[in-house]
Amino acid sequence: LSWPHYHAFPSNLEPEPSDLKVGVSLHGITKIYESKAAVQNLNLNFYEGNVTSLLGHNGAGKTTTISILTGLFPASSGSIFVYGKDITTDQDIIRKNMGVCMQHNVLFSYLTAKEHLLLYALSCLEETGLYNHRHKLAGSLSGGMKRKLSISIALLGGSKVVILDEPTTGVDPCSRRGIWEIISKNRSGRTIILSTHHLDEAEVLSDRIAFLEHGRLKCCGSPFFLKENFGSGYHLTLTKKKGQGTCQSLPPSGSQPRSGSVPLEIPC
Template sequence: MPSFDERKDMSKDAILEMERTTMSTAEGLQLFNINKRFISDWSSLVNKITSGRVRDRSINALSNVFLTIEMGQCFGLLGHNGAGKTTLINILCGVYTPSTGSCFLLGNSLTSATGIDRIQKLIGLCPQHDVLFPDLTALEHLELFADIKGIPVKERRSTINQRLKEVELYDVRKKKATAFSGGMRRRLSLAIACIGNPKVLILDEPTTGLDPINKRKVWDLINKMKRERIIILATHSMSEVEYLSDRIGIMTGGRINCLGSAKSLKTRYGDGHNISITTHSVDAANKIDELMVSYDMSILSRNGTMLKFKVNSERRLGDFMGDVEEGNISGIKNWSLMNSSLEDVFIKISKNPFLEENDLNEISIEDSIRLIKGELKDLKSDIAKLNQGSVEMQESKESHLDHFDSFAKDIEHHNDNDELRQLIIRQSEKIKDLEDKINALNFQHPQ
């Protein structure tokens, strides 16, 4: 179990999931306090040891991960690049072993030699990129993987035909993969993942690059598949994870910090309802701005005749809508009502994973700018300390500093709050990427 100090770094949702996991008796998948630490550069470490100056060059890819997924559930896994999703998937597949902690699937331990053999037979993986052989037919692909999975010869034909029919490829089973469209190749990858009737199906970006029609076909197929197994869905598509998942986990910094259904996450961490109004004139906008206080709405942003308000009372929202329909409010050209999206929640959590749900709505533009400027200052300091001996590092240093100076000017000259929010969101992602690059350069060229 995590120590007292470690629990201080865990979110409220993570602690609740820890309690749920330790008390769970349900059949399925349980992760108990999974931690994964990597040594970043072995040659660098050896050099430090031999010179008598040893520095800790390890990276905590996963920290205190507790998770329970029951049979028949689809669990959506969200997180920006570097959040720990791939490391977690690799541990579940047996590619990595956890540094500490334990994992059980249907009673089999991932950390025991006999358990990992059994678990690997119970898991099917559909990777992000199709791993297909262009000169093999769909039928030959499934025959190959049926042999690898050890399916008895007597059962192979019926099993293969069943999988081909499930993904609607039976009629083209003798066509080579090179002749398949992107949607057909993706469905073939799903069929391969399901060979051997795995109890856990891990899907990594299952609909990347698909058109809306083929995407919906894959979604319907995934919904059918989860009835008899556990599905773990790793994706960057908010609509996909919201449509398919019973529960969603948002990963940041190697931790699953937020868990719940899409509706629960939006209710707890979102902004609720927002109203956007466009008026006929600036004078009308001024009057609307003053009037909306009486409907218990708070101004979020304004740009000329365009205003955006946060709805604080559902009852007063109904009063406002009634007055608009009856023509009691003048000066409105058009208006629209919007709900918080899962994407809004994901961006907030990714930007500051340790804020509690009630605090997330209180982040002002000014606070966001201050946080970003603080991160820029720290990163500029890190870059300034980089070894000057490498041409690669010097070029990287100069490009990063130019980028920071450009962004600093951008945020000073933005008056529109919505545009500024989007700029800050994009910059937060860039800062994360730059942090990773700086760490990589430091590991390759230690001081």
């Protein structure tokens, strides 16, 4: 799966699934800071029982979208509905059914992992691999353990909507895999929205992936749909240096091109 550079034409959007319940729905969301649009006319549905990834480079609008979804600040225009409730008028009700793990851990350094989960609930200690660390102060935990603790808190209380902003930022590969397992095990009956700039993470975890670029939706669909439409492999840009003479066309390989590929020739 490679980064797409396309406008969000209808052909870039997989048809919406008709057999799934919409948990969160964004309609024409725009957020403007001073004169710059961080998110522009974003229309997107998130489904119950699915993990949907917001994927894009830094500055693509992922965290801004997450911040609007969690009510940290309002959109400049547009509307958001969470299980039929309007986020502008029913935010208190919505927040009771929402678990959030922001990009930066929000933990009490002088509480232990057990005390954190006792503050919310105790059931996640063993499931998330934190049981052996339950008496450690949060400030002494490794980066991976801190992220697991933050995600555990977001999952507690039977939250119907779980929002994870770059959940594996700054963790080692082993902890990253552990976090993937936690998310995958807890998707049933929930609408999970996560942001990431890791292609492999989005592909492994997601039922649907929404690519954002400069605050706009570029394409959206299942990993299979996106691979079928945009292919996979390498995109090469070749530039002839000045004064290097004439280039020759590459000789044909004699083999048939694979689906979605074309023979390579370099005209000069």
